[in-house]
Amino acid sequence: MTKHCLMVGAGLSGAVIGRLLAEAGHKITIRDTRDHVGGNCHTLRDPETGVLVHVYGPHIFHTDDAEVWEYVNRFETFLPYKNRVKTTSQGAVYSLPVNLHTINQFFGQTLRPDEARVFLEGKADTTITDPQTFEDQALRFVGRDLYEAFFKGYTIKQWGCSPTELPASILKRLPVRFNYDDNYFFHKFQGMPENGYTAMIARILDHDNIMVELNTPVTRAEAEGFDHVFYSGPIDGWFDFRLGRLGYRTLDFERFDYQGDYQGCAVMNYGDVDVPWTRITEHKHFAPWESHEGSVLYREFSRACGPDDIPYYPIRQVAEKTLLADYVELAKAERNVTFVGRLGTYRYLDMDVTIREALDCGRAFLASNGAEMPAFTVNPL
Structure with missing residues (x-):
């Protein structure tokens, strides 16, 4: 039986689940508060320099999951890239x-x-x-x-x-290598989308059964009337923050341009505490197959996330985990809503893990044959 599902959020979670269900014949509406698809993976070609900019900070794709690697390459050509x-x-x-x-x-x-x-x-x-x-x-x-x-x-x-x-x-593992390997990641598959993540996600969403509505916030009340909702926004936001706000760190970006090559690498960290920024990113180096005279750079500053800021990194200390547990109980009492992704489960997720969980979630929905889906397909605690 055809169902009409709502995806709240046009990032990786909503796009991947939406595409999977659309290909199975279901009708999908995807709504996002922003004016673009892709969430924090959004990339945009700078009109002055031609540099492909990672608008919300750099995203480097790396995975050992062969199916996920095959999936992203279905929608965009990934070219070799090593993060050094x-x-x-x-x-x-x-x-x-x-x-x-x-x-x-x-x-x-x-x-x-x-x-x-x-x-x-x-x-x-x-x-x-x-x-x-x-x-x-x-x-x-x-x-x-x-x-x-x-x-x-x-x-x-x-x-x-x-x-x-x-x-x-x-510090999950020993942060030292006793060889000269300076590749930041260990994973088998590493690369960057040739035309950016936004182009890739736009192709994922390009299906006759998918309707995308941007600049469209979604409240809990506005999500009624759909057969099922997949929610990738902040879990506390779904409940209007009634128990309080979960803690995040956010980022401020200070752009500056340079004619030439400013630092010779994509990412330069700054370890000294008296330097206020954590790193400088030079975005043309994320696409080494391109050549640009001009350069776009960002100094990154980390700080506590306020109500009007973009949440980046969930803090997940004792107080936050306690509050999260209370929200998880509220979520489990909801009907026909599944919480997904980084914000929906209040976990830091790499892109490949986000896609893997989205594929698994979408398949679980298809396999449910109309039975009610759980609030979570991955335990957020």
Whole structure:
């Protein structure tokens, strides 16, 4: 039986679920408050320089999920791209993540991999046996010198608090490589869409059964009348923030232009706490197959997210998780609404994970054969 479903949000979650259901014969309406599709992945060609700009900050596609990689390439050609991040710290430039070159340069050594392991172990605080905080984790594995040069100041600026207040889990794995590999990601498939993410998402949405309505906010009351709603907006926003607002960090972008090549790389971090921005991104380097004389750059500043700001990074500390649990209970009492994506589940998600979860969610809907869908197909807690 054909159903009419509403997707709240024209980002990756809404587009992927909408396309899957549309191809199965269902009618899809997609509404978004912004004047463009793509959510925070939105890309736009700068009219003056021709540079393809990542409007809400850079998005680099990387995944080990072969099906997801095949999916995005169905709608856009992905060209090879390796993210090689640099950082300016204490008056010098280094490669990230910390690798053998970084170690040798920073300490003025010519260590081989095995020697570097022993050397760093000597720098590490081995009295920390069960790291509980971000700082504990860093001190245990890289020692104070590297921690203060590359992690401490950047983390304070990014999260607005001391690393002693952040959980060790933020440093998920040993942040050091004992070789000269400076590729920021480990994943098998890495690339950038040749014509940008907005072009890709527009193609995903290009189906006779999909109607897109931009500049169209959706309230809970306005979502009535549809057979099912897939909501990718903020979960607390669905309930008009009645229990309070979940905490996020947001970003401010300070654009500046340059004639030529400003920094020679796409991403330059700034590890010193007295430099107010976290990084500078030079967007023409995200498309190395293109050539542009002019350059578009952004200084990024992280701060607490206010009611009128764009939410970027969910904080997910103890207080936020407690509030989230209360909203999850409210969500489970809803009928015919499924909460999806980064904002709908209050989780930081890479693009490939967002697409994977959207594919799984859409398939679960198709397999339900009219049975009621749960509020979540992934546990947000």
